Amino acid sequence: MTTRPKPPALDPETVAPIKGTGYPPPFDEGVTERAKRRLGDALGLKNFGVNLTTLAPGVMSAQRHWHSKQDEFVMIVSGELTLVTDAGEQVLTAGMVAGFPAGVADGHQLINRSDADATYLEVGDRTPLDDVDYPDIDLLVRHVDGKEAYVRKDGTPIKATTR
Secondary structure (H helix, E strand, O other): OOOOOOOOOOOHHHOOOEEOOOOOOOOOOOOOOOEEEEHHHHOOOOOEEEEEEEEOOOOEOOOOEEEOOOOEEEEEEEOEEEEEEOOEEEEEEOOOEEEEOOOOOOOEEEEOOOOOOEEEEEEEEOOOOOOEEEOOOOEEEEEEOOEEEEEOOOOOEEEEEEO
16 A cells, blocks of 8 residues: 655645744743744755744844854735844835845844734745854854854853753
8 A cells, every 4th residue: 555645735824833932031032922833844844944923013033133154035924024134124014025145244133013913934044053143132053062052142151052
């Protein structure tokens, strides 16, 4: 008897949302209510990740950050989000896109400053040994003994150091 292959498509609503973040306290404030559906994982993608993320009013996508090796792309699916970068703030609405090239030291984040939920599609590659810098807070992601770890800017490990 042969097993039928799994269909390559799915309804994103069937992927359970994961709430919160891996940031250690107090850096998790403002991100704990983020709801991310890991679509790339659900579809078995290996080379890049795809997430459908919903931010309730007042919630941020992440702390403002930039990646050493990973490109990121976002597309607003519904609602209105404020993009914060070194250039300032820009309101993004459904259909708008933004890209963040690897190695460009311009931290970015999305914040829902509206009074309704907003959803965006996020795509990023899975390049190994990607470091992350958070310019506004005392936090970095570095590789310690081959594993991603949260450290302070002086290199001091932060409790619960794995991402």
